[in-house]
Amino acid sequence: MSSDSLQAQVFDPAWPPGTVQLEDVPQEGQTTEIILQPTPSHDPNDPLNWPTWRKHLNFGLVCYYVVMVFAIIDVATVTWGPLNEELGFSFELLNDSFAAGCGALCIGGVFLIPFALKYGRRPVYVFSTVAQIAFCAWQAKMYTVADLMATNVLSPLVGALAEVLVQMTVADIYFVHQRGLMNSIYVWFMTIGASLSPLPAGYIVTSQGWRWVWWWMVILMGAGLVAFVFLYEESKYAPTLEGVAPALTPAETNPTPKGEDKKAPSDPEIAAEVAQKDYETPMSQATQATHWIDPSIPAKPYWRKLALWSVSPGSFASMARHSFEPFILLFTIPGIFFMSVAYGAMTAAVTVPVTTLSSVMTQPPYNFDAAQIGLMGLPSFIGTSLAVIISGPLSDWLALHLAKRNGGVFEPEMRLWVSIAFLPFVPAGLFMFGIGLNNGASWPVVAVGLGIAAFGTTPPNSVALTYLTDAYTDIIADSLIGVTFVRNLISTVFVFALAPWVASVGLSGFYITFGLILTVILAANLIFIYFGKKFRYMTAKRYRYYAERQIDLRS
Numbered sequence: 001m002s003s004d005s006l007q008a009q010v011f012d013p014a015w016p017p018g019t020v021q022l023e024d025v026p027q028e029g030q031t032t033e034i035i036l037q038p039t040p041s042h043d044p045n046d047p048l049n050w051p052t053w054r055k056h057l058n059f060g061l062v063c064y065y066v067v068m069v070f071a072i073i074d075v076a077t078v079t080w081g082p083l084n085e086e087l088g089f090s091f092e093l094l095n096d097s098f099a100a101g102c103g104a105l106c107i108g109g110v111f112l113i114p115f116a117l118k119y120g121r122r123p124v125y126v127f128s129t130v131a132q133i134a135f136c137a138w139q140a141k142m143y144t145v146a147d148l149m150a151t152n153v154l155s156p157l158v159g160a161l162a163e164v165l166v167q168m169t170v171a172d173i174y175f176v177h178q179r180g181l182m183n184s185i186y187v188w189f190m191t192i193g194a195s196l197s198p199l200p201a202g203y204i205v206t207s208q209g210w211r212w213v214w215w216w217m218v219i220l221m222g223a224g225l226v227a228f229v230f231l232y233e234e235s236k237y238a239p240t241l242e243g244v245a246p247a248l249t250p251a252e253t254n255p256t257p258k259g260e261d262k263k264a265p266s267d268p269e270i271a272a273e274v275a276q277k278d279y280e281t282p283m284s285q286a287t288q289a290t291h292w293i294d295p296s297i298p299a300k301p302y303w304r305k306l307a308l309w310s311v312s313p314g315s316f317a318s319m320a321r322h323s324f325e326p327f328i329l330l331f332t333i334p335g336i337f338f339m340s341v342a343y344g345a346m347t348a349a350v351t352v353p354v355t356t357l358s359s360v361m362t363q364p365p366y367n368f369d370a371a372q373i374g375l376m377g378l379p380s381f382i383g384t385s386l387a388v389i390i391s392g393p394l395s396d397w398l399a400l401h402l403a404k405r406n407g408g409v410f411e412p413e414m415r416l417w418v419s420i421a422f423l424p425f426v427p428a429g430l431f432m433f434g435i436g437l438n439n440g441a442s443w444p445v446v447a448v449g450l451g452i453a454a455f456g457t458t459p460p461n462s463v464a465l466t467y468l469t470d471a472y473t474d475i476i477a478d479s480l481i482g483v484t485f486v487r488n489l490i491s492t493v494f495v496f497a498l499a500p501w502v503a504s505v506g507l508s509g510f511y512i513t514f515g516l517i518l519t520v521i522l523a524a525n526l527i528f529i530y531f532g533k534k535f536r537y538m539t540a541k542r543y544r545y546y547a548e549r550q551i552d553l554r555s
Contacts (some may be wrong), residue, residue: 009501016536018471019544022177022403034400034546037176037410038473042294047173047235054233055173056329061180061224061232063170063189065125068221070163070193072155073101074134075201075217076139077358078370079210086210089148091359091498097148098355099495105488108160109481114322116165117550121172122234124161129225131158133218140214162190163487164480171469171476172235177396178468180415182391184462188384191454195380195468196348202374233305236312236440307314318549322478325546328427330482332542335471336534338528339464341481342419345521346457346464350380351491352514353433353450360507365440379447382455383429383528391418391459395466412470413532418523419463423522425456427515434511460522471536474547475549 020037040048047055079092109404116124135155170182201213329336357376361368368376383520395418405411432449435441465483472479494514502510536543 023408067193069159071197102492104156109261179397191384198374202371205370326481340486344487352372379451380454383451387458419460429453438507
Protein backbone atom coordinates (compact mmCIF):
# COMPACT_ATOMS: atom_id res chain seq x y z
CA MET A 1 0.00 0.00 0.00
CA SER A 2 1.47 3.38 -0.95
CA SER A 3 2.27 6.10 1.56
CA ASP A 4 -0.23 8.40 -0.19
CA SER A 5 -3.07 5.95 0.39
CA LEU A 6 -2.00 5.48 3.99
CA GLN A 7 -2.12 9.20 4.59
CA ALA A 8 -5.54 9.34 3.00
CA GLN A 9 -6.82 6.58 5.26
CA VAL A 10 -5.73 8.42 8.39
CA PHE A 11 -8.64 10.79 8.00
CA ASP A 12 -11.17 8.24 6.73
CA PRO A 13 -13.38 6.85 9.53
CA ALA A 14 -14.01 3.72 7.47
CA TRP A 15 -10.30 2.94 7.13
CA PRO A 16 -8.40 3.73 10.34
CA PRO A 17 -5.03 1.99 10.88
CA GLY A 18 -5.60 -1.74 11.31
CA THR A 19 -8.61 -1.95 9.00
CA VAL A 20 -7.53 -3.82 5.86
CA GLN A 21 -9.03 -5.56 2.84
CA LEU A 22 -8.30 -9.17 3.78
CA GLU A 23 -10.40 -10.91 1.12
CA ASP A 24 -11.48 -9.87 -2.34
CA VAL A 25 -15.16 -9.73 -3.22
CA PRO A 26 -15.49 -12.52 -5.79
CA GLN A 27 -17.56 -12.29 -8.92
CA GLU A 28 -20.32 -14.79 -9.40
CA GLY A 29 -18.95 -18.29 -9.72
CA GLN A 30 -15.48 -17.35 -8.44
CA THR A 31 -13.82 -18.32 -5.18
CA THR A 32 -12.74 -15.85 -2.52
CA GLU A 33 -9.01 -15.13 -2.39
CA ILE A 34 -7.06 -13.96 0.66
CA ILE A 35 -5.26 -10.66 0.16
CA LEU A 36 -1.88 -10.70 1.87
CA GLN A 37 -1.52 -8.07 4.59
CA PRO A 38 1.01 -6.56 4.97
CA THR A 39 1.83 -6.54 1.27
CA PRO A 40 5.16 -8.27 0.64
CA SER A 41 7.80 -6.70 -1.61
CA HIS A 42 9.31 -8.36 -4.68
CA ASP A 43 12.58 -9.00 -2.86
CA PRO A 44 13.39 -12.69 -2.18
CA ASN A 45 15.17 -11.52 0.99
CA ASP A 46 11.97 -10.02 2.41
CA PRO A 47 11.03 -12.22 5.44
CA LEU A 48 7.40 -12.13 4.28
CA ASN A 49 8.60 -13.91 1.12
CA TRP A 50 10.60 -16.58 2.90
CA PRO A 51 9.57 -20.19 2.30
CA THR A 52 7.33 -21.54 5.04
CA TRP A 53 10.05 -23.78 6.48
CA ARG A 54 12.38 -20.80 6.99
CA LYS A 55 9.66 -18.85 8.77
CA HIS A 56 8.83 -21.77 11.03
CA LEU A 57 12.51 -22.47 11.77
CA ASN A 58 13.04 -18.88 12.90
CA PHE A 59 9.86 -18.90 14.94
CA GLY A 60 10.75 -22.31 16.41
CA LEU A 61 14.12 -21.03 17.64
CA VAL A 62 12.40 -18.02 19.19
CA CYS A 63 9.90 -20.32 20.91
CA TYR A 64 12.76 -22.35 22.38
CA TYR A 65 14.19 -19.11 23.71
CA VAL A 66 10.79 -18.28 25.25
CA VAL A 67 10.59 -21.69 26.96
CA MET A 68 14.05 -21.25 28.46
CA VAL A 69 13.49 -17.67 29.66
CA PHE A 70 10.26 -18.53 31.47
CA ALA A 71 11.78 -21.75 32.79
CA ILE A 72 14.65 -19.76 34.30
CA ILE A 73 12.15 -17.42 35.96
CA ASP A 74 9.73 -20.04 37.26
CA VAL A 75 11.85 -23.08 38.19
CA ALA A 76 13.16 -21.00 41.06
CA THR A 77 9.91 -21.61 42.96
CA VAL A 78 10.64 -25.36 43.08
CA THR A 79 13.93 -24.69 44.89
CA TRP A 80 12.34 -22.57 47.64
CA GLY A 81 12.00 -25.44 50.12
CA PRO A 82 15.68 -26.49 49.92
CA LEU A 83 16.80 -22.83 49.89
CA ASN A 84 14.84 -22.28 53.08
CA GLU A 85 16.47 -25.30 54.73
CA GLU A 86 20.05 -24.89 53.47
CA LEU A 87 20.55 -21.13 53.26
CA GLY A 88 17.86 -19.98 55.69
CA PHE A 89 15.99 -17.80 53.20
CA SER A 90 12.46 -17.16 54.47
CA PHE A 91 9.46 -17.75 52.22
CA GLU A 92 8.62 -14.04 52.48
CA LEU A 93 12.09 -13.18 51.16
CA LEU A 94 11.79 -15.73 48.36
CA ASN A 95 8.35 -14.36 47.43
CA ASP A 96 9.81 -10.83 47.35
CA SER A 97 12.69 -11.98 45.14
CA PHE A 98 10.17 -13.41 42.67
CA ALA A 99 8.23 -10.14 42.72
CA ALA A 100 11.47 -8.24 42.12
CA GLY A 101 12.00 -10.38 39.04
CA CYS A 102 8.54 -9.44 37.80
CA GLY A 103 9.47 -5.82 38.32
CA ALA A 104 12.66 -6.28 36.28
CA LEU A 105 10.58 -7.74 33.46
CA CYS A 106 8.71 -4.41 33.42
CA ILE A 107 11.71 -2.40 32.37
CA GLY A 108 13.93 -4.83 30.45
CA GLY A 109 12.31 -4.00 27.13
CA VAL A 110 12.76 -0.28 27.72
CA PHE A 111 16.54 -0.72 27.57
CA LEU A 112 16.90 -3.52 25.00
CA ILE A 113 14.24 -2.99 22.33
CA PRO A 114 15.79 0.24 21.00
CA PHE A 115 18.87 -1.84 20.18
CA ALA A 116 16.69 -4.43 18.39
CA LEU A 117 15.19 -1.64 16.29
CA LYS A 118 18.58 -0.12 15.47
CA TYR A 119 20.81 -3.19 15.11
CA GLY A 120 18.33 -6.00 14.45
CA ARG A 121 16.70 -8.86 16.33
CA ARG A 122 19.59 -11.32 15.98
CA PRO A 123 22.30 -9.55 18.06
CA VAL A 124 19.87 -8.83 20.90
CA TYR A 125 18.70 -12.45 21.02
CA VAL A 126 22.33 -13.65 21.08
CA PHE A 127 23.35 -11.14 23.78
CA SER A 128 20.37 -12.06 25.94
CA THR A 129 21.13 -15.78 25.64
CA VAL A 130 24.78 -15.29 26.67
CA ALA A 131 23.71 -13.14 29.62
CA GLN A 132 21.13 -15.71 30.76
CA ILE A 133 23.79 -18.44 30.75
CA ALA A 134 26.02 -16.30 32.97
CA PHE A 135 23.20 -15.54 35.42
CA CYS A 136 22.18 -19.21 35.67
CA ALA A 137 25.78 -20.13 36.54
CA TRP A 138 25.69 -17.40 39.20
CA GLN A 139 22.48 -18.87 40.67
CA ALA A 140 24.08 -22.31 40.77
CA LYS A 141 26.78 -20.83 43.02
CA MET A 142 24.39 -18.75 45.16
CA TYR A 143 24.99 -18.39 48.91
CA THR A 144 23.83 -14.95 50.03
CA VAL A 145 20.70 -12.80 49.93
CA ALA A 146 22.62 -10.43 47.61
CA ASP A 147 23.14 -13.31 45.16
CA LEU A 148 19.44 -14.17 45.34
CA MET A 149 18.18 -10.64 44.69
CA ALA A 150 20.77 -9.77 42.04
CA THR A 151 20.17 -12.86 39.93
CA ASN A 152 16.39 -12.58 40.29
CA VAL A 153 16.56 -9.02 38.97
CA LEU A 154 19.24 -9.28 36.27
CA SER A 155 18.00 -12.49 34.63
CA PRO A 156 14.44 -11.21 33.98
CA LEU A 157 15.89 -7.84 32.95
CA VAL A 158 17.46 -9.39 29.83
CA GLY A 159 14.76 -12.06 29.59
CA ALA A 160 12.09 -9.40 29.00
CA LEU A 161 12.80 -9.85 25.30
CA ALA A 162 10.70 -13.02 25.45
CA GLU A 163 7.65 -10.80 25.88
CA VAL A 164 8.42 -8.07 23.33
CA LEU A 165 10.84 -9.20 20.66
CA VAL A 166 8.87 -12.36 19.89
CA GLN A 167 5.84 -10.33 18.78
CA MET A 168 8.11 -8.21 16.61
CA THR A 169 9.37 -11.41 15.00
CA VAL A 170 5.79 -12.59 14.37
CA ALA A 171 4.98 -9.24 12.72
CA ASP A 172 8.19 -9.50 10.66
CA ILE A 173 7.51 -12.85 9.02
CA TYR A 174 3.77 -13.69 9.19
CA PHE A 175 0.69 -12.22 7.53
CA VAL A 176 -2.39 -10.93 9.35
CA HIS A 177 -4.43 -14.09 8.71
CA GLN A 178 -1.65 -16.23 10.28
CA ARG A 179 -0.87 -14.25 13.42
CA GLY A 180 -3.65 -15.56 15.65
CA LEU A 181 -2.32 -19.10 15.47
CA MET A 182 1.30 -18.02 15.84
CA ASN A 183 0.56 -15.94 18.94
CA SER A 184 -1.40 -18.82 20.44
CA ILE A 185 1.60 -21.08 19.86
CA TYR A 186 3.80 -18.46 21.51
CA VAL A 187 1.54 -18.40 24.60
CA TRP A 188 1.65 -22.21 24.65
CA PHE A 189 5.46 -22.26 24.70
CA MET A 190 5.46 -19.54 27.33
CA THR A 191 3.25 -21.78 29.47
CA ILE A 192 5.57 -24.76 28.92
CA GLY A 193 8.41 -22.69 30.34
CA ALA A 194 6.39 -21.25 33.22
CA SER A 195 4.25 -24.25 34.20
CA LEU A 196 5.87 -27.42 32.90
CA SER A 197 9.54 -26.69 33.62
CA PRO A 198 9.04 -27.03 37.41
CA LEU A 199 8.11 -30.70 36.82
CA PRO A 200 11.58 -31.95 35.78
CA ALA A 201 13.16 -29.33 38.06
CA GLY A 202 11.42 -30.91 41.04
CA TYR A 203 12.93 -34.30 40.27
CA ILE A 204 16.34 -32.70 39.72
CA VAL A 205 16.10 -31.11 43.18
CA THR A 206 15.30 -34.46 44.84
CA SER A 207 17.91 -36.47 42.91
CA GLN A 208 20.80 -34.05 42.25
CA GLY A 209 20.20 -31.09 44.53
CA TRP A 210 18.80 -27.62 43.87
CA ARG A 211 22.04 -26.25 42.43
CA TRP A 212 21.85 -28.69 39.54
CA VAL A 213 18.57 -27.08 38.45
CA TRP A 214 20.63 -24.07 37.42
CA TRP A 215 23.46 -26.09 35.86
CA TRP A 216 20.86 -27.78 33.64
CA MET A 217 19.60 -24.32 32.68
CA VAL A 218 23.18 -23.44 31.67
CA ILE A 219 23.40 -26.56 29.50
CA LEU A 220 20.02 -26.08 27.80
CA MET A 221 20.49 -22.35 27.27
CA GLY A 222 23.94 -23.09 25.84
CA ALA A 223 22.35 -25.41 23.28
CA GLY A 224 20.00 -22.58 22.36
CA LEU A 225 22.94 -20.23 21.90
CA VAL A 226 24.58 -22.61 19.40
CA ALA A 227 21.30 -22.90 17.48
CA PHE A 228 20.85 -19.12 17.37
CA VAL A 229 24.38 -18.49 16.16
CA PHE A 230 24.19 -20.96 13.27
CA LEU A 231 20.48 -21.04 12.33
CA TYR A 232 18.62 -17.87 13.32
CA GLU A 233 18.30 -15.35 10.48
CA GLU A 234 17.69 -11.65 10.96
CA SER A 235 13.96 -11.00 10.43
CA LYS A 236 14.15 -7.20 10.35
CA TYR A 237 13.65 -6.21 6.73
CA ALA A 238 15.41 -3.15 5.33
CA PRO A 239 13.75 -2.38 1.95
CA THR A 240 16.20 -1.97 -0.89
CA LEU A 241 15.65 0.08 -4.03
CA GLU A 242 15.38 -3.14 -6.00
CA GLY A 243 12.93 -4.63 -3.53
CA VAL A 244 10.60 -1.65 -3.70
CA ALA A 245 10.87 -0.92 -7.40
CA PRO A 246 11.81 -4.18 -9.15
CA ALA A 247 14.00 -4.02 -12.20
CA LEU A 248 11.90 -6.54 -14.11
CA THR A 249 8.18 -6.94 -14.57
CA PRO A 250 6.42 -10.30 -14.23
CA ALA A 251 6.03 -10.44 -18.01
CA GLU A 252 9.75 -9.90 -18.51
CA THR A 253 10.57 -12.47 -15.88
CA ASN A 254 8.24 -15.16 -17.24
CA PRO A 255 7.31 -14.27 -20.82
CA THR A 256 4.25 -16.22 -21.85
CA PRO A 257 3.08 -16.57 -25.46
CA LYS A 258 -0.50 -15.64 -25.95
CA GLY A 259 -2.85 -18.51 -25.29
CA GLU A 260 -0.48 -20.44 -23.06
CA ASP A 261 -0.84 -20.88 -19.31
CA LYS A 262 1.08 -18.35 -17.26
CA LYS A 263 3.98 -19.60 -15.21
CA ALA A 264 3.82 -19.42 -11.44
CA PRO A 265 6.15 -17.03 -9.58
CA SER A 266 9.69 -18.26 -9.18
CA ASP A 267 9.33 -19.18 -5.49
CA PRO A 268 6.86 -22.08 -5.19
CA GLU A 269 6.07 -21.20 -1.57
CA ILE A 270 5.01 -17.71 -2.61
CA ALA A 271 3.08 -19.11 -5.53
CA ALA A 272 1.03 -21.19 -3.13
CA GLU A 273 0.36 -18.17 -0.92
CA VAL A 274 -0.28 -15.36 -3.36
CA ALA A 275 -1.11 -16.66 -6.79
CA GLN A 276 -3.68 -19.29 -5.72
CA LYS A 277 -5.58 -21.05 -8.50
CA ASP A 278 -7.68 -18.67 -10.52
CA TYR A 279 -6.12 -15.99 -12.77
CA GLU A 280 -9.33 -15.05 -14.54
CA THR A 281 -10.86 -12.53 -12.14
CA PRO A 282 -9.61 -8.93 -12.18
CA MET A 283 -8.54 -9.18 -8.51
CA SER A 284 -6.58 -12.35 -9.13
CA GLN A 285 -4.81 -10.77 -12.08
CA ALA A 286 -3.86 -7.81 -9.93
CA THR A 287 -2.65 -10.12 -7.20
CA GLN A 288 -0.50 -12.09 -9.63
CA ALA A 289 0.97 -8.91 -11.08
CA THR A 290 1.78 -7.49 -7.65
CA HIS A 291 2.91 -10.52 -5.63
CA TRP A 292 5.87 -12.05 -7.37
CA ILE A 293 9.58 -12.48 -6.78
CA ASP A 294 12.11 -10.53 -8.84
CA PRO A 295 14.89 -12.99 -9.83
CA SER A 296 17.23 -10.09 -10.67
CA ILE A 297 17.58 -9.42 -6.91
CA PRO A 298 20.14 -11.91 -5.58
CA ALA A 299 19.29 -13.89 -2.48
CA LYS A 300 21.66 -13.34 0.42
CA PRO A 301 24.29 -16.05 0.89
CA TYR A 302 24.33 -18.06 4.11
CA TRP A 303 27.03 -15.97 5.79
CA ARG A 304 25.13 -12.72 5.15
CA LYS A 305 21.89 -14.19 6.46
CA LEU A 306 23.70 -14.86 9.73
CA ALA A 307 25.44 -11.50 10.03
CA LEU A 308 25.61 -10.50 13.68
CA TRP A 309 23.82 -7.19 13.14
CA SER A 310 21.82 -5.24 10.57
CA VAL A 311 22.08 -1.52 11.22
CA SER A 312 19.17 0.79 10.45
CA PRO A 313 19.87 4.43 9.55
CA GLY A 314 19.38 7.05 12.22
CA SER A 315 21.19 8.72 15.08
CA PHE A 316 21.60 7.50 18.65
CA ALA A 317 18.91 10.00 19.68
CA SER A 318 16.45 8.42 17.24
CA MET A 319 17.17 5.07 18.88
CA ALA A 320 17.04 6.36 22.45
CA ARG A 321 13.61 7.94 22.06
CA HIS A 322 12.16 4.43 21.86
CA SER A 323 12.81 4.20 25.59
CA PHE A 324 10.23 6.88 26.43
CA GLU A 325 7.88 7.08 23.45
CA PRO A 326 6.27 3.72 24.37
CA PHE A 327 4.88 5.33 27.51
CA ILE A 328 3.41 8.22 25.53
CA LEU A 329 1.64 5.70 23.31
CA LEU A 330 0.59 3.61 26.30
CA PHE A 331 -1.30 6.45 27.93
CA THR A 332 -2.65 8.18 24.81
CA ILE A 333 -3.90 5.27 22.67
CA PRO A 334 -6.81 3.43 24.36
CA GLY A 335 -6.27 0.15 22.52
CA ILE A 336 -2.67 -0.16 23.66
CA PHE A 337 -3.52 0.68 27.25
CA PHE A 338 -6.46 -1.71 27.53
CA MET A 339 -4.70 -4.65 25.86
CA SER A 340 -1.78 -4.05 28.22
CA VAL A 341 -4.08 -4.26 31.23
CA ALA A 342 -5.91 -7.32 29.88
CA TYR A 343 -2.64 -9.10 29.10
CA GLY A 344 -1.22 -8.20 32.51
CA ALA A 345 -4.33 -9.38 34.32
CA MET A 346 -4.24 -12.76 32.57
CA THR A 347 -0.54 -13.12 33.34
CA ALA A 348 -1.19 -12.39 37.00
CA ALA A 349 -3.87 -15.11 36.93
CA VAL A 350 -1.05 -17.57 36.18
CA THR A 351 1.77 -16.03 38.23
CA VAL A 352 -0.07 -15.55 41.52
CA PRO A 353 -1.23 -19.21 41.85
CA VAL A 354 2.35 -20.38 41.16
CA THR A 355 3.69 -18.40 44.12
CA THR A 356 0.76 -19.53 46.26
CA LEU A 357 1.50 -23.18 45.50
CA SER A 358 5.15 -22.90 46.48
CA SER A 359 4.42 -21.34 49.87
CA VAL A 360 1.13 -23.05 50.85
CA MET A 361 1.38 -26.61 49.54
CA THR A 362 4.80 -27.21 51.11
CA GLN A 363 3.07 -26.91 54.50
CA PRO A 364 0.33 -29.00 56.21
CA PRO A 365 -2.05 -30.51 55.25
CA TYR A 366 -0.30 -31.08 51.90
CA ASN A 367 3.42 -31.22 52.82
CA PHE A 368 4.45 -31.43 49.16
CA ASP A 369 8.12 -31.89 48.31
CA ALA A 370 9.84 -30.21 45.34
CA ALA A 371 8.86 -32.97 42.90
CA GLN A 372 5.19 -32.79 43.89
CA ILE A 373 5.19 -28.99 43.55
CA GLY A 374 6.64 -29.47 40.07
CA LEU A 375 3.84 -31.90 39.18
CA MET A 376 1.31 -29.18 39.94
CA GLY A 377 2.50 -27.48 36.77
CA LEU A 378 0.82 -30.19 34.70
CA PRO A 379 -2.76 -28.86 35.09
CA SER A 380 -1.76 -25.43 33.74
CA PHE A 381 0.06 -27.07 30.83
CA ILE A 382 -2.93 -29.26 29.98
CA GLY A 383 -5.38 -26.35 30.24
CA THR A 384 -3.18 -24.13 28.09
CA SER A 385 -2.64 -26.85 25.49
CA LEU A 386 -6.37 -27.44 25.09
CA ALA A 387 -6.97 -23.70 24.82
CA VAL A 388 -4.30 -23.30 22.14
CA ILE A 389 -5.71 -26.18 20.11
CA ILE A 390 -9.11 -24.51 20.14
CA SER A 391 -8.44 -20.77 20.24
CA GLY A 392 -5.47 -20.49 17.86
CA PRO A 393 -7.23 -21.78 14.74
CA LEU A 394 -10.52 -20.26 15.98
CA SER A 395 -9.02 -16.76 16.10
CA ASP A 396 -7.78 -16.87 12.50
CA TRP A 397 -10.93 -18.62 11.25
CA LEU A 398 -13.12 -16.04 12.95
CA ALA A 399 -11.06 -13.20 11.45
CA LEU A 400 -11.54 -14.58 7.93
CA HIS A 401 -15.20 -15.48 8.51
CA LEU A 402 -16.22 -12.10 9.89
CA ALA A 403 -14.15 -10.31 7.24
CA LYS A 404 -16.04 -12.21 4.54
CA ARG A 405 -19.36 -11.15 6.10
CA ASN A 406 -18.02 -7.59 6.14
CA GLY A 407 -17.35 -7.46 2.40
CA GLY A 408 -13.81 -8.78 2.80
CA VAL A 409 -12.81 -5.97 5.19
CA PHE A 410 -11.03 -7.08 8.37
CA GLU A 411 -11.26 -5.18 11.64
CA PRO A 412 -8.86 -6.17 14.48
CA GLU A 413 -11.79 -6.09 16.93
CA MET A 414 -13.23 -9.16 15.23
CA ARG A 415 -10.82 -11.37 17.20
CA LEU A 416 -11.98 -10.06 20.59
CA TRP A 417 -15.06 -12.30 20.58
CA VAL A 418 -12.70 -15.18 21.38
CA SER A 419 -11.75 -13.51 24.70
CA ILE A 420 -15.41 -13.10 25.63
CA ALA A 421 -16.13 -16.76 24.85
CA PHE A 422 -13.49 -17.97 27.33
CA LEU A 423 -14.27 -15.41 30.05
CA PRO A 424 -16.29 -17.68 32.44
CA PHE A 425 -13.42 -20.13 32.87
CA VAL A 426 -11.11 -17.58 34.52
CA PRO A 427 -13.12 -16.83 37.70
CA ALA A 428 -14.39 -20.42 37.87
CA GLY A 429 -10.85 -21.81 37.94
CA LEU A 430 -9.52 -19.23 40.40
CA PHE A 431 -12.47 -19.74 42.77
CA MET A 432 -11.96 -23.51 42.75
CA PHE A 433 -8.22 -23.14 43.32
CA GLY A 434 -8.33 -20.52 46.08
CA ILE A 435 -11.31 -21.83 48.01
CA GLY A 436 -9.99 -25.39 47.68
CA LEU A 437 -6.60 -24.44 49.18
CA ASN A 438 -8.26 -22.43 51.93
CA ASN A 439 -10.44 -25.39 52.95
CA GLY A 440 -7.68 -27.99 52.65
CA ALA A 441 -9.45 -29.74 49.75
CA SER A 442 -7.77 -32.73 48.15
CA TRP A 443 -5.03 -31.85 45.66
CA PRO A 444 -7.07 -32.97 42.57
CA VAL A 445 -9.60 -30.20 43.30
CA VAL A 446 -6.79 -27.62 43.44
CA ALA A 447 -5.22 -29.06 40.28
CA VAL A 448 -8.47 -28.93 38.30
CA GLY A 449 -8.95 -25.32 39.36
CA LEU A 450 -5.50 -24.47 38.04
CA GLY A 451 -6.24 -26.19 34.74
CA ILE A 452 -9.56 -24.41 34.26
CA ALA A 453 -7.97 -21.01 35.02
CA ALA A 454 -5.17 -21.68 32.51
CA PHE A 455 -7.74 -22.76 29.90
CA GLY A 456 -9.54 -19.45 30.34
CA THR A 457 -6.55 -17.11 30.45
CA THR A 458 -4.66 -18.38 27.40
CA PRO A 459 -7.02 -17.15 24.62
CA PRO A 460 -7.33 -13.57 25.98
CA ASN A 461 -3.52 -13.41 26.24
CA SER A 462 -3.09 -14.49 22.63
CA VAL A 463 -5.91 -12.27 21.35
CA ALA A 464 -4.53 -9.19 23.13
CA LEU A 465 -1.12 -9.66 21.50
CA THR A 466 -2.64 -10.36 18.09
CA TYR A 467 -4.94 -7.34 18.33
CA LEU A 468 -1.95 -5.08 18.97
CA THR A 469 0.00 -6.64 16.11
CA ASP A 470 -2.94 -6.21 13.72
CA ALA A 471 -4.07 -2.74 14.79
CA TYR A 472 -0.70 -1.11 15.46
CA THR A 473 1.70 -3.01 13.20
CA ASP A 474 3.95 -0.03 12.41
CA ILE A 475 4.53 0.78 16.09
CA ILE A 476 4.41 -2.77 17.41
CA ALA A 477 7.81 -2.53 19.14
CA ASP A 478 6.92 0.62 21.08
CA SER A 479 3.45 -0.62 21.95
CA LEU A 480 4.80 -3.93 23.27
CA ILE A 481 7.32 -2.19 25.52
CA GLY A 482 4.35 -0.50 27.19
CA VAL A 483 2.46 -3.78 27.27
CA THR A 484 5.36 -5.56 28.96
CA PHE A 485 5.70 -2.77 31.52
CA VAL A 486 2.01 -2.88 32.50
CA ARG A 487 1.83 -6.68 32.33
CA ASN A 488 4.66 -7.21 34.78
CA LEU A 489 3.71 -4.24 36.92
CA ILE A 490 0.33 -5.86 37.54
CA SER A 491 1.97 -9.20 38.38
CA THR A 492 4.46 -7.45 40.67
CA VAL A 493 1.71 -5.62 42.55
CA PHE A 494 -0.35 -8.78 43.08
CA VAL A 495 2.65 -10.89 44.13
CA PHE A 496 3.88 -8.25 46.61
CA ALA A 497 0.34 -7.78 47.96
CA LEU A 498 -0.40 -11.51 48.14
CA ALA A 499 0.93 -12.23 51.65
CA PRO A 500 -0.65 -9.27 53.50
CA TRP A 501 -3.86 -9.58 51.49
CA VAL A 502 -4.22 -13.28 52.33
CA ALA A 503 -3.36 -12.58 55.98
CA SER A 504 -6.19 -10.04 56.05
CA VAL A 505 -9.02 -11.89 54.27
CA GLY A 506 -7.80 -15.47 53.82
CA LEU A 507 -7.12 -17.41 50.63
CA SER A 508 -10.82 -17.67 49.78
CA GLY A 509 -11.39 -13.95 50.14
CA PHE A 510 -8.32 -13.11 48.09
CA TYR A 511 -9.09 -15.42 45.17
CA ILE A 512 -12.77 -14.47 45.05
CA THR A 513 -11.83 -10.79 44.83
CA PHE A 514 -9.01 -11.56 42.40
CA GLY A 515 -11.34 -13.54 40.12
CA LEU A 516 -13.98 -10.80 40.10
CA ILE A 517 -11.39 -8.13 39.20
CA LEU A 518 -10.19 -10.21 36.25
CA THR A 519 -13.78 -10.83 35.13
CA VAL A 520 -14.49 -7.09 34.95
CA ILE A 521 -11.29 -6.50 32.98
CA LEU A 522 -12.10 -9.24 30.46
CA ALA A 523 -15.69 -8.04 30.08
CA ALA A 524 -14.32 -4.65 28.99
CA ASN A 525 -13.40 -6.33 25.68
CA LEU A 526 -17.04 -5.66 24.76
CA ILE A 527 -16.33 -1.92 24.83
CA PHE A 528 -13.61 -2.39 22.21
CA ILE A 529 -15.71 -4.77 20.12
CA TYR A 530 -18.24 -1.99 19.64
CA PHE A 531 -16.09 1.16 19.89
CA GLY A 532 -12.55 -0.01 19.10
CA LYS A 533 -12.68 1.12 15.48
CA LYS A 534 -13.78 4.59 16.58
CA PHE A 535 -10.88 4.71 19.05
CA ARG A 536 -8.46 3.77 16.26
CA TYR A 537 -9.82 6.55 14.06
CA MET A 538 -9.60 9.11 16.88
CA THR A 539 -5.92 8.29 17.42
CA ALA A 540 -4.98 7.78 13.75
CA LYS A 541 -2.93 10.97 13.47
CA ARG A 542 -0.92 10.10 16.55
CA TYR A 543 -0.39 6.56 15.30
CA ARG A 544 0.84 7.76 11.90
CA TYR A 545 3.13 10.35 13.50
CA TYR A 546 4.90 7.78 15.64
CA ALA A 547 4.89 5.18 12.86
CA GLU A 548 6.87 7.55 10.64
CA ARG A 549 9.43 7.96 13.45
CA GLN A 550 10.24 4.22 13.51
CA ILE A 551 13.79 3.41 12.46
CA ASP A 552 12.99 -0.01 10.97
CA LEU A 553 9.63 0.64 9.26
CA ARG A 554 9.06 -1.51 6.17
CA SER A 555 7.43 1.22 4.07
